[in-house]
Amino acid sequence: MTPPQSLITGHRGASSVAPENTLSAFRTAWEIGCDAVEGDFRLTRDGIIVCIHDANTQRTTGIDKEISEVSFSSLQKLDFGAWKDARFAGEACPTIDEVLATVPPHRHIFIELKTGPEIIQPLKTSLHKSSLLKEQIILITFNKETANQCKRFLPEYRLHWLTEFQRLENKPNSWFPSAKELATTAHGIGADGVGLQANRHAVTKQFLRQLRAAGISEFHVWTVDDPEDAIFFIHEGAFAVATNTPGRLRDHIQVP
Numbered sequence: 001m002t003p004p005q006s007l008i009t010g011h012r013g014a015s016s017v018a019p020e021n022t023l024s025a026f027r028t029a030w031e032i033g034c035d036a037v038e039g040d041f042r043l044t045r046d047g048i049i050v051c052i053h054d055a056n057t058q059r060t061t062g063i064d065k066e067i068s069e070v071s072f073s074s075l076q077k078l079d080f081g082a083w084k085d086a087r088f089a090g091e092a093c094p095t096i097d098e099v100l101a102t103v104p105p106h107r108h109i110f111i112e113l114k115t116g117p118e119i120i121q122p123l124k125t126s127l128h129k130s131s132l133l134k135e136q137i138i139l140i141t142f143n144k145e146t147a148n149q150c151k152r153f154l155p156e157y158r159l160h161w162l163t164e165f166q167r168l169e170n171k172p173n174s175w176f177p178s179a180k181e182l183a184t185t186a187h188g189i190g191a192d193g194v195g196l197q198a199n200r201h202a203v204t205k206q207f208l209r210q211l212r213a214a215g216i217s218e219f220h221v222w223t224v225d226d227p228e229d230a231i232f233f234i235h236e237g238a239f240a241v242a243t244n245t246p247g248r249l250r251d252h253i254q255v256p
Contacts, residue, residue, distance in 0.1 A: 007035035007108055007240035008250055011223045012053065016244045019060065019084035021051045022091045026102045032247045036108035036240055038140075038222070039099055043119050048072040049096040049126060052080075053114070057093075059083075068115075096123070100130045110195075110220070110242070112162070113141040117149035124153055138220075138240075140195050144185075151190045160220060161191040165202035175202035183214030193218030193239060200229060208236050227252035 013025025014032055021039055029037045040053040044067060057065045061078040072095075081091025096111070103109050109132070113119055127137065139150050140160045150159050163182055168174045177185070186194050194211075196203050198221040211219065220240035224230045230241050230249050243249045 006234045006238050007220075008033075008246055009036040009038050009108075009110060009220070009240045009242040010034040010246045011038050011242040011244050012040065013037055014244075014246055016225075017247075019081045019088050019091055021053060021060075021093075022080055022088070023094050023098060023102060024081065024088055024091055026099060029246060030102065030104055030107065033250060034107070034246045036110060036138075037103070038110035038112060038242050040112045040114050041096055041119065041123075042067045042114050043122065044072045044075060045069055046071045047122055049119060049122050050075060051094045051096060051099050055114070096126045097130070100126065100132055103132055103136060106136075108136050108138060108240075110138045110140050110160075110240070113139065113143065113146050113150070115146065116143060117146050119146065120149045120153050127154065127157070144189065147189045147191065158192045159189070160193045160195040160218075161186045161189055162195040164197045165199045175199070179207050179210035179216075180214050183211060183216045186216055193220070195219070196221050198222060198224045198229060198233065200232070203233075205236065224249070 010029030012020035014028040015025055018025040018028045026037050039051045041049050041051055044050055052067060055067055057063055057078055060080050060083055063078055075093050079090055080093050081088030134156045138158045138160055140162050141147050142162045147159060147161055165175045168176055182194060194216055196219055218239050221233045221238055222242035224241050224243050225245050227249055231253055233241055
């Protein structure tokens with residue numbers, strides 16, 4: 001049912017069954033049979049790229065520390081697994097090198113850059129020493145300056161510009177950005193594609209037709225836990241579908 005270009009992607013790993021953005025989550029995603037994983041990356045005070053969504057450790061450790069203000073060694077003293085389940089107690093916040101090392105041959109990783117362009121040079125070092133092929137890696141970000149610097153210093157890697165949607169107050173059935181506005185931004189960055197918030201009210205067949213007409217044919221969607229929504233986006237030609245529940249999604253849509 002899934003066309004070859006549609007990658008079933010574990011959002012923050014298999015985050016419904018393991019603590020998000022940990023090695024357990026990524027390894028579980030590969031065991032389930034994910035085509036790709038998505039992870040979030042930030043810089044510590046001493047310039048180490050680590051895998052964590054929030055700028056603060058409170059939600060996933062119970063201890064209030066800003067990632068950009070702590071050293072890597074200090075971060076490693078925290079427990080990033082017990083909040084999910086006692087069996088994950090002691091799980092660490094992994095480095096980008098550790099996450100990249102989990103990716104099997106012929107699988108993919110979406111690297112979401114959660115900071116400004118200061119992350120680009122250490123990222124370049126990590127990517128170039130990784131054994132992964134450039135085709136296995138997709139860089140994604142909401143930050144325009146970070147995106148611009150990706151295209152400048154890492155042009156060999158595919159880049160997707162991330163977009164959320166907001167309802168226009170004076171037009172209850174209209175959403176921002178429009179397909180044309182999104183395409184203009186993506187073209188200005190030089191993005192290879194876009195990552196769309198999976199809002200079925202905003203991302204309709206008409207929206208996707210308009211996006212393609214504006215010159216953007218490659219898109220992925222996040223976060224899709226409803227199998228019927230996944231089937232819609234797959235049939236519309238999504239490059240990838242990011243989900244917290246990859247095992248359930250794969251079973252429902254009968255991915256070979």
